[in-house]
Amino acid sequence: xxxxxxxxxxxxxxxxxxxxxxxxxxxxxxxxxxxxxxxxxxxxxxxxxxxxxxxxxxxxxxxxxxxxxxxxxxxxxxxxxxxxxxxxxxxxxxxxxxxx
Numbered sequence: 001x002x003x004x005x006x007x008x009x010x011x012x013x014x015x016x017x018x019x020x021x022x023x024x025x026x027x028x029x030x031x032x033x034x035x036x037x038x039x040x041x042x043x044x045x046x047x048x049x050x051x052x053x054x055x056x057x058x059x060x061x062x063x064x065x066x067x068x069x070x071x072x073x074x075x076x077x078x079x080x081x082x083x084x085x086x087x088x089x090x091x092x093x094x095x096x097x098x099x100x
Contacts, residue, residue, distance in 0.1 A: 018061065021048050022068035029069060031076050 024041060027033050052058045
């Protein structure tokens with residue numbers, strides 16, 4: 001029983017690894033992954049990025065990733081608020097020195 005469970009885990013782990021790239025892409029496109037996590041995810045999914053260039057399995061993987069991409073109208077849109085003009089500074093008061 002333990003051996004069967006171990007074999008199942010070893011066979012399913014690579015499948016889950018590849019299948020989880022879709023939700024990760026969706027989370028990234030929806031800006032739900034902080035910028036600090038980007039390099040770690042890029043390194044973690046480098047083998048998938050390499051596999052995309054493979055002639056046989058690249059196309060199905062890319063189709064799966066595109067399936068997870070959110071429609072353009074659902075992607076977050078950020079508008080930059082115009083900056084308020086700097087308040088005008090009053091001229092410095094004139095300093096006069098009284099004679100002694």
